């Protein structure tokens with residue numbers, strides 16, 4: 587028989603897989619953060635952060651809300667180092683980012699040395715509806731769970747480099763130890779979710795460096811995200827949080843190796859023409 591820790595994770599995942607607006611399961615939506623102050627604490631904004639010269643000439647920076655409008659929340663009921671910055675992109679760039687990862691990135695597969703669950707040659711609407719993941723940078727072998735460290739061509743898309751630079755800079759203002767807030771992007775996964783997709787509980791531990799944070803950007807439909815302890819036997823609670831369009835999750839410090847899952851994708855509120863793919867998640871890691 588499975589032990590009680592296994593059972594709790596399995597049951598919680600199933601409950602949230604069947605979540606509906608009518609169910610009375612708790613779900614933290616940081617758009618109404620004032621209701622969840624026992625779980626997430628909003629960090630004070632540093633006063634001198636509004637016009638960083640380092641990113642002044644960076645085109646991608648204009649896609650983001652100005653730093654003084656970023657809202658950053660730290661999980662206080664659970665492992666240390668878990669943050670969510672809500673809605674970091676300007677409203678009028680959100681569809682553009684979704685389209686970039688859904689439509690443009692796959693077509694750069696040669697230049698960027700991408701891998702995917704489908705062939706990225708001769709893509710059409712039908713084949714694109716079968717797209718589930720693309721990896722960039724160092725490629726992860728899903729079976730052996732190791733990176734190919736002998737890989738010759740390691741490319742990171744410009745937008746990812748820019749995103750990491752901008753977010754790392756913002757985090758350095760808020761977190762005292764800079765080593766745990768700066769991410770050098772070396773590998774990544776773009777996950778494509780349909781209405782029925784889910785992702786089971788797992789930890790992301792294949793990277794050699796577990797001190798660097800992991801950044802995870804959500805685009806499109808909202809998703810239920812569960813974050814628990816480092817093992818199923820840990821006494822940490824499993825916290826259910828809704829990830830909305832252009833929310834950025836940071837898993838650093840203890841939470842870097844936390845169990846997490848995505849049991850449910852909510853129906854799209856705004857997206858119009860993305861075929862059957864409702865949500866894109868961009869998951870960025872430092873390997874070394």
Ligand SMILES: O=C(O)CCC(=O)C(=O)O
Pocket residue numbers: 775777785790802804811829846848867869
């Ligand atoms: O889709 C998400 O929000 C999380 C994806 C994830 O955990 C992963 O790719 O390892």
Ligand SMILES: [Fe+2]
Pocket residue numbers: 788789790846
């Ligand atoms: Fe993960």
